[in-house]
Amino acid sequence: MKASQILIIDDxxxxxxxxxxxxxxxxxxxxxxxxxxxxxxxxxxxxxxxLILLDIVMPHLDGGDVHAMLSADSMLGRVPVIFLxxxxxxxxxxxxxxxxxxxxxxxxxxxPPDQLMTCIQQKISGQI
Amino acid sequence: MQxxxxxxxxxxxxxxxxxxxxxxxxxxxxxxTLSALYVxxxxxxxxxxxxxxxxxxxxxxxxxxxxxxKEAKAALRKEGPDFEFDVILLDLNLxxxxxxxxxxxxxxxAGDIPIVILxxxxxxxxxxxxxxxxxxxxxxKDFAHTPEVLARSLFSAVERDRILKERxxxxxxxxxxEKLESLGRIAAGVAHEVKNxxxxxxMGVAFLKSEIExxxxxxxxxxxxxxxxxxxxxxxxxxxxxxxxRDDSVQLAPSDLREVVTRSLEFLNYEIQSAxxxxxxxxxxDLSRVLLDNSKMQQVVMNLVRNSIQAMQEGGGSELRICIxxxxxxxxxxxxxxxxxxxxxxxxxxVTLEIRDHGPGIPEDRLAQVFEPxxxxxxxxxxxxxxxxxxxxxxxxHGALIRVANAANPVGLxxxxxxxxxx
Numbered sequence: 001m002k003a004s005q006i007l008i009i010d011d012x013x014x015x016x017x018x019x020x021x022x023x024x025x026x027x028x029x030x031x032x033x034x035x036x037x038x039x040x041x042x043x044x045x046x047x048x049x050x051l052i053l054l055d056i057v058m059p060h061l062d063g064g065d066v067h068a069m070l071s072a073d074s075m076l077g078r079v080p081v082i083f084l085x086x087x088x089x090x091x092x093x094x095x096x097x098x099x100x101x102x103x104x105x106x107x108x109x110x111x112p113p114d115q116l117m118t119c120i121q122q123k124i125s126g127q128i
Numbered sequence: 129m130q131x132x133x134x135x136x137x138x139x140x141x142x143x144x145x146x147x148x149x150x151x152x153x154x155x156x157x158x159x160x161t162l163s164a165l166y167v168x169x170x171x172x173x174x175x176x177x178x179x180x181x182x183x184x185x186x187x188x189x190x191x192x193x194x195x196x197x198k199e200a201k202a203a204l205r206k207e208g209p210d211f212e213f214d215v216i217l218l219d220l221n222l223x224x225x226x227x228x229x230x231x232x233x234x235x236x237x238a239g240d241i242p243i244v245i246l247x248x249x250x251x252x253x254x255x256x257x258x259x260x261x262x263x264x265x266x267x268x269k270d271f272a273h274t275p276e277v278l279a280r281s282l283f284s285a286v287e288r289d290r291i292l293k294e295r296x297x298x299x300x301x302x303x304x305x306e307k308l309e310s311l312g313r314i315a316a317g318v319a320h321e322v323k324n325x326x327x328x329x330x331m332g333v334a335f336l337k338s339e340i341e342x343x344x345x346x347x348x349x350x351x352x353x354x355x356x357x358x359x360x361x362x363x364x365x366x367x368x369x370x371x372x373x374r375d376d377s378v379q380l381a382p383s384d385l386r387e388v389v390t391r392s393l394e395f396l397n398y399e400i401q402s403a404x405x406x407x408x409x410x411x412x413x414d415l416s417r418v419l420l421d422n423s424k425m426q427q428v429v430m431n432l433v434r435n436s437i438q439a440m441q442e443g444g445g446s447e448l449r450i451c452i453x454x455x456x457x458x459x460x461x462x463x464x465x466x467x468x469x470x471x472x473x474x475x476x477x478x479v480t481l482e483i484r485d486h487g488p489g490i491p492e493d494r495l496a497q498v499f500e501p502x503x504x505x506x507x508x509x510x511x512x513x514x515x516x517x518x519x520x521x522x523x524x525x526h527g528a529l530i531r532v533a534n535a536a537n538p539v540g541l542x543x544x545x546x547x548x549x550x551x
Contacts, residue, residue, distance in 0.1 A: 014325070014328050014358060018331045018335070018351070025335055062401070062404070086319075086320045086323035109326075110323055110327050112334070113331050
C-alpha cells in the first residue's frame with residue numbers, strides 16, 4: 001500500500017519533527033513539515049498531501065487563516081485537515097474522543113500518539 | 129507652668145513644654161516617650177538639648193547621648209529596650225568625622241531609623257544635599273530655640289518616616305496584587321507553552337517504546353535528546369512562572385537586561401501571537417549589566433508590552449519594536465529630559481530599553497497622567513489602570529527613569545526606561 005502523504009504546519013519545529021519521526025516509524029506515512037505559516041499554501045501545493053495537521057497559534061498567519069486559504073484553493077480545498085493544537089483539552093468523560101468545530105476535528109497536541117494515528121487514518125478514509 | 133497636654137489612647141500624659149498634635153509621637157516600643165540617640169561631642173550642647181526637649185524635668189524624650197561616630201555605631205549595634213531608638217539627632221562635626229561624612233556613616237548603620245541633623249554650620253547647599261540623601265531635617269544650633277522647634281522636628285521626623293514606610297508597604301502590596309492579576313492573565317498562555325514540550329515528550333516516548341528493539345541507535349539517541357530538551361523547556365517555563373510569582377522585596381543585583389526582555393516575551397508569546405503582533409527586538413550582544421530585580425523588571429516589561437499589544441488592537445500597525453542600547457552619559461545628556469537625571473550621577477553609562485508600538489498613542493494633554501493610579505484609556509473591563517503606576521514605582525525602586533512620548537509618522541507610543549550603569 002502506498003504511504004499517505006501528511007503535511008504538518010506548525011511553528012514549533014521540535015514538535016513537528018518529533019511527530020514526523022513517530023508517524024514515519026509506523027511505515028504508513030510520509031511526512032513533510034512547514035514551520036512558516038506564510039509558506040503553508042506553497043508547501044501544500046508542492047506536496048499535495050492526503051491530510052494536513054494544522055497548528056492554530058502561530059506567528060504571522062494563524063491556523064484559521066491558513067485553513068481559509070487552503071479551503072479557497074481549488075486543488076487543496078478538499079484535503080482533510082486536523083487541527084492539532086495546545087488550545088483545546090480533551091474532556092475525559094466525553095464519548096466522542098474528538099473535539100469538533102464546524103466539521104473539523106481538533107485534537108490536543110497532548111493526545112496519546114496512537115490515538116492521533118488512529119484519528120489520521122479515520123480522517124483520510126473519510127470515517128470521521 | 130503647664131502649656132500642653134497630650135492624650136494618647138487610654139494613657140494621658142502632661143507635657144510642660146512643646147505643644148504637639150496628638151497623632152504625633154508613637155514610639156517603636158509603644159512608649160509615649162520617644163527614644164532619641166544624640167550624637168554630640170560638646171557636653172554643653174547635650175545639656176541644652178536635654179533642657180529644650182524635656183523642659184522643667186518633663187519626660188517627653190528619652191535621650192541617650194554619645195560623643196563620636198564610633199560610639200554611635202556601638203549604641204546602634206546594641207540590643208535591648210534602651211537601644212531601640214526612634215530617631216537620631218546628629219551633630220556633623222565630631223572627633224572622628226566631619227560634615228556629610230558623619231551623616232553617611234550614621235546612615236549606613238542607622239537601618240531604618242530617621243535622622244535629624246543639628247549642626248552649627250548653615251551652608252544651605254550642604255543642608256539640601258543631606259536632605260536629598262535622606263536626612264529628615266537640618267536644624268541649626270540655636271540657643272534661642274523654643275522648645276517646640278526641636279521636639280516638633282523630631283516628632284515629625286518619626287511620623288514622616290512611619291508614613292513613608294507605610295506608603296512603601298502599600299506600594300509593594302500593590303505591586304504584588306498587580307503581579308497576581310498578571311499571572312492570572314498569562315496562565316492560559318503558560319499552559320499553552322508547556323503543552324508543546326509535553327506533546328514532544330509523549331510523542332518521543334511513544335516512538336522509543338515502539339522502536340527500542342529494532343530502531344538504529346543513532347535515531348534513538350536523537351529522540352532521547354529531544355525528549356530531554358523538551359522536558360527542560362517545560363521545567364524552564366514553569367520555573368520562570370514560579371520565579372515571577374514570588375513575593376520578594378526588591379533585590380537589585382547586576383543582571384542582563386536582555387534576559388528579562390527575552391523571558392517577558394516568552395511569557396507573552398501566546399498573547400502576542402493571538403493578537404497577531406510582530407515583535408521585532410534588537411538586543412545587542414555586548415551589553416553592560418545594570419542593577420535589576422529580574423522578576424520585578426519582568427513585570428514592568430510585560431506590562432508595557434501588553435499595553436502596546438492592546439493599543440495596537442485599536443488600529444494602527446502590527447509591529448512592536450523592542451530595543452536596548454547603551455549610551456555614554458555625554459550622549460544621553462543631550463536629551464533634555466535626561467539632562468538633570470544624568471548630571472546627578474556623574475560620568476558613566478546609561479542603558480536604555482525602548483518599546484515602540486504602532487497603536488494610537490496617548491492624547492498629549494493626558495501624557496502627564498499615565499503613571500497615576502487608575503489612569504486608563506482602555507474601555508471598561510479592560511484593566512483598572514494600575515499597571516503603569518506599578519511600572520513607575522518599580523522603575524523608581526531601580527533608581528531608573530521612565531519616559532513616555534508619542535511618536536509621529538508612523539503614529540505610536542514610545543516608552544523608554546533609562547538605567548544607570550554602576551561604576
